[in-house]
Each structure stands twice: as C-alpha cells, then as structure tokens.
Amino acid sequence: MEVAEKNIPCNSVVGGNFEEVCSEKVIRFKPPLYKQRYQFVRDLVDRHEPKKVADLGCGDTKLLKLLKIYPCIQLLVGVDINEEKLHSNGHHLSPYLGEFVKPRDLDLTVTLYHGSVVERDSRLLGFDLITCIELIEHLNSDDLARFPEVVFGYLSPSMIVISTPNAEFNPLFPTVTLRDADHKFEWSRMEFQTWASRVADSYNYCVEFTGVYTTSYPSLQQEKVLKFVLVGELLIQVERLRLRHQRMLREQEKELDPKPGDTDFSQAPHLLLGEVFTEAEKARIENSPQPFCEGEKFCIPLRRLLAYPKLHRLCVEEDRMRSLIADSVCLSNDGSAIVVDLHNSWDYWPEDN
Numbered sequence: 088m089e090v091a092e093k094n095i096p097c098n099s100v101v102g103g104n105f106e107e108v109c110s111e112k113v114i115r116f117k118p119p120l121y122k123q124r125y126q127f128v129r130d131l132v133d134r135h136e137p138k139k140v141a142d143l144g145c146g147d148t149k150l151l152k153l154l155k156i157y158p159c160i161q162l163l164v165g166v167d168i169n170e171e172k173l174h175s176n177g178h179h180l181s182p183y184l185g186e187f188v189k190p191r192d193l194d195l196t197v198t199l200y201h202g203s204v205v206e207r208d209s210r211l212l213g214f215d216l217i218t219c220i221e222l223i224e225h226l227n228s229d230d231l232a233r234f235p236e237v238v239f240g241y242l243s244p245s246m247i248v249i250s251t252p253n254a255e256f257n258p259l260f261p262t263v264t265l266r267d268a269d270h271k272f273e274w275s276r277m278e279f280q281t282w283a284s285r286v287a288d289s290y291n292y293c294v295e296f297t298g299v300y301t302t303s304y305p306s307l308q309q310e311k312v313l314k315f316v317l318v319g320e321l322l323i324q325v326e327r328l329r330l331r332h333q334r335m336l337r338e339q340e341k342e343l344d345p346k347p348g349d350t351d352f353s354q355a356p357h358l359l360l361g362e363v364f365t366e367a368e369k370a371r372i373e374n375s376p377q378p379f380c381e382g383e384k385f386c387i388p389l390r391r392l393l394a395y396p397k398l399h400r401l402c403v404e405e406d407r408m409r410s411l412i413a414d415s416v417c418l419s420n421d422g423s424a425i426v427v428d429l430h431n432s433w434d435y436w437p438e439d440n
C-alpha cells in the first residue's frame with residue numbers, strides 16, 4: 088500500500104498485512120483485504136478532507152459508494168476501462184430517497200468515465216486525492232511504464248493511494264503463482280517499494296508505505312505509556328518501603344521495651360520485600376540516598392527509587408522522572424523525594440486530586 092503525498096515531507100513506514108492461516112492452509116484475511124483497503128482510504132479522507140476524489144480502475148464502484156457519504160467530497164469520479172462494469176453498477180451511485188429528505192450541506196457530483204488510466208484525461212486534473220486500488224497489477228509492462236507519467240506527472244493530484252497484492256503471501260495460497268488470471272505481475276514488498284520510491288522521486292512526491300492493516304503498540308518511547316508504567320512501579324516500590332519502615336520501627340520499639348510473648352521477627356525472612364536482587368543491584372540501592380522520616384511523613388528520595396531494578400530499567404533521569412510524576416504524587420519542597428504518610432497508604436496523591 089502506498090500513499091504518496093505531494094511535496095509534504097513524511098516518514099517511510101513498512102508494515103505488513105494481517106493474515107490468518109487456517110488449519111487446512113486456506114488463507115483468510117480478517118477483516119477481508121478489500122475492506123481493509125477501503126477502510127484505509129476512508130481514514131485518509133477523514134484525516135485530509137479532500138474535495139475532489141477520483142478512483143482509477145474503480146471496477147464495480149464499491150469504493151465510490153462508500154466515499155459518497157463524506158460531506159467534504161464535492162466531486163467524486165470513477166474511471167474504468169471496462170465499460171460494462173460501469174454500466175451495471177453505476178445506478179448504485181444515484182441518490183437515495185433519504186438523500187432528498189435530508190440533503191447534504193454541500194453539492195456532490197458523482198461521475199463515471201470509461202477510459203484508461205494511461206491516457207491523459209483533462210477532466211481528472213486538479214484532484215485532491217486519486218486512488219488506484221488493486222489496479223497496477225492489471226497493467227501490462229507498456230502501460231505500467233506510462234502510468235507514472237500520466238498519474239503523477241500529468242494529473243498530479245495532492246495525494247495518490249496505490250495498492251497492489253503482496254506476492255510474499257502467495258506461497259500460503261493453495262493455487263497458482265498469480266492470484267488472478269488478469270494479473271500481469273505480483274510484486275514483493277521490496278519490488279513495490281523500489282518502484283514506488285523511484286516514481287515518487289521522479290515526480291516530487293514523498294512516499295509512505297504501509298500494509299493495509301497497521302497498528303502501533305504501546306512502548307516506553309511514548310510519554311503517556313512511560314508515565315503510566317513509571318507511576319505504577321513507583322507506587323508499588325513506595326508501598327514496599329513504607330511497610331518495611333513501619334515494621335522496622337515496630338521492631339525497634341520491641342527491642343527497647345520487650346513484652347512477654349513478643350516474637351522475634353528480626354530473623355524472619357522479610358516476606359514483604361518480595362524482590363530478589365543481584366549483588367550489583369543491591370550495591371546500587373545501598374549507594375543511593377536512604378528513605379527518611381520527618382515526623383509522620385515518610386520521604387523516599389527519587390534517586391533511591393530509581394535505583395530499584397524495575398524503575399532503573401525505564402532509563403529515566405531524575406529530572407524527567409520528577410516532571411512525569413509531579414501530578415500523580417506528593418513531592419518534598421525541593422522535589423527530591425516522594426512524601427507519603429507513614430501510617431496511611433492512601434495519601435500518595437496531591438491534595439487537589
């Protein structure tokens with residue numbers, strides 16, 4: 088899948104299709120690929136609100152039917168070399184009764200042209216978006232060679248979407264080498280990207296690649312995610328330290344004023360500690376500033392917290408940590424420590440929360 092956008096810098100992304108292989112080795116795409124391709128175009132229309140859109144190789148006009156509901160689009164054109172397809176499907180593009188009852192705010196004209204994408208047609212000049220969905224693989228080598236000059240060079244719309252099957256999936260299909268009898272070729276992602284990058288370069292477009300299905304995963308590179316993980320780990324660590332400090336105080340009390348029946352917990356394993364540290368981790372923790380009490384307030388220096396492995400692995404500097412957690416916890420006046428009530432675990436949050 089390619090989106091080429093004229094003169095607007097963007098990054099290159101390489102994605103993959105989303106597929107599922109069933110037990111009997113019949114490949115199915117979920118949702119079906121044609122729906123994913125159309126959805127990709129719809130998302131683009133949502134984002135860029137083009138006024139004039141043309142679908143080249145529009146076939147049975149399914150995409151045009153989906154696009155005619157967009158209020159931003161005022162001119163919608165379909166072109167196909169197969170006149171019969173246009174005739175048998177064109178009537179689906181007429182307005183419904185409901186569209187008379189509740190008319191659009193802005194004009195919309197829908198037109199179908201019979202013609203070839205490799206012929207210059209001045210009626211397609213000045214478009215905001217041109218889509219070529221599963222078209223180029225139907226062009227013979229001469230037509231494919233003419234395609235860039237006509238579509239990118241002559242028609243030169245603001246944006247072009249081109250989709251073509253990914254041949255890398257073909258070994259998963261039970262049948263032959265090409266997926267359709269009319270296909271003249273099927274490219275790997277690399278072949279497509281090489282072609283598209285060269286075309287985009289020649290006509291001063293910038294190019295972006297994606298599979299029809301793309302999703303991004305949360306990572307620590309995203310500030311929201313980092314903050315969520317940081318605050319979560321931090322609260323766990325603060326609670327551990329607070330409970331440990333309470334226990335230490337109780338033990339000290341007992342040592343000073345032992346009562347009959349008191350058990351000596353000092354030798355018992357500290358169940359609440361929960362974590363096992365390597366020697367290096369222990370050393371890092373011990374070399375960091377210690378938690379301390381100010382009256383009933385228990386203060387844990389940020390540097391101490393950052394020494395614990397689960398927080399250390401987030402690779403956050405003290406200053407960054409301070410700004411990320413500032414609205415989630417109470418900080419000491421100088422901002423160097425988190426302050427909690429020693430006896431109440433529900434006071435971590437700043438007062439106005």
Ligand SMILES: C[S@@+](CC[C@H](N)C(=O)[O-])C[C@H]1O[C@@H](n2cnc3c(N)ncnc32)[C@H](O)[C@@H]1O
Binds near residue numbers: 145
């Ligand atoms: C696989 S169909 C894709 C139809 C539609 N874009 C879709 O995604 O459902 C390819 C279409 O391209 C049309 N086509 C092939 N060569 C063409 C050309 N040179 N100019 C215009 N249309 C062409 C075919 O008639 C066919 O309708």
Ligand SMILES: [Mg+2]
Binds near residue numbers: 221222224225
């Ligand atoms: Mg095809």
